[in-house]
Amino acid sequence: MKQIKELNPDAEKWLRNISLEMWTMSFDGGHRYGQATTNMIESFNGCIRSARFLPVTSKVEYLYYRSVKLVAERRTQTLNDLQNGHIYCQKSRELFENIEKKASAHKIIPYNEQRGIFEVTTARYKTQKGYWKGGNKHTIDLGKGFCSCGKWSRYHSPCSHIVAGCLMCSLDWKQYIEPSHSLTILYEMWKYEFFPLANRAYWTFPLANNWERYGTLFPDENLKKKKNKRGQRGQSQRIRTEMDNSRKAISCGRCGQEGHTRRSSRCPQNKH
Template sequence: MKEETSKSATHQVSIFDYNNNTFSVKETINHGEGKPLGRYKVNLMEGWCDCGKFQAYRVPCSHVIAACSVVRQDAFLLLSDVYKVANLFGVYSTGFPVLPYDEYWPTYEGDQIFHNPVIRRNKKGRPVSTRITTEMDAYDKLERKCTLCRLPGHNRTRCPNVGTSNN
């Protein structure tokens, strides 16, 4: 609500029908929500805004808050009962039955489902590239040489010339 209230300060509100609480709200600043700036119809009596947030989340959007400020109405009154503390505590007011001991449960005689280990993806290690290589990817690979004797075909750990000395 705080974020929507700060956004509502940048909106221009035009009254269409004061008796039916119908307004036209124009956005003046883009708040980076992925939607272009526009005009939105707000009907406070029906709980309607063209942006759809008010109907979907049952929380006043910035357009509704801007319209409420014009008619000096508290926007928190339009907040759905779902978000109020009394309703939240009401969820936990009912008791839960105690589960019986495991031995008293009836045996399950239905189908048993097992996962297929072949389908499982291996998450360890470097991911394998799925890119298809073409002729433009071909490059001349440098021939690696041993760092001790500078001959190709082996590396430092498998160098045949390690044990020989010319002293």
């Protein structure tokens, strides 16, 4: 680990994240398409983050009209792509273009061209931070749609290694793309419609509560995100709970007292 840190200062964080992802994926079964940490609750929390300073009724109204706008825009975009003759959505098209571009630089060694078994060595390249990446070897089996990198089973779309093997065998690599990337499947998600709500005076059912007795409700400006100045660190939007509190008190490694560390000037055993 020490040698890896010297080569890349961010290696420890990268290894911690990749180990967490690998542990999660080992019990996933391929059902979440590579989503190791996010879930529906976090997505909903991201939607209401910008409206959490509003009263409850205003927040519900904000979420409703935001959903109306989102569904209408995505439905229109999907229909326009279908009319223009596209098969996959825009993000999938950009992903496949990058994958095909990377595949052209791979080195392929055929082991059994009839069965589609190859060894693929990725091209070496230098990142913007000056680190060298690539040069990894992967084993692919086109008959089973398998690649040792695990991206095909994780994202349900061919990786650049499988694309390189298909190009060598003159096969159509798009046959390994799952239908979830197609616009027809995407349209099934955005085809449902919202209908305008009638004016409150035309409602045929009584209100559950008499909201007028609470008076006028005002937003809590303290919960609203403040605009940061240039060069200033952005304000965290996360609502902290008791789980964020430190469970272990800080204690000094020399004197054993709490409230300071061994490097602090408050330690009585430090020589001044």
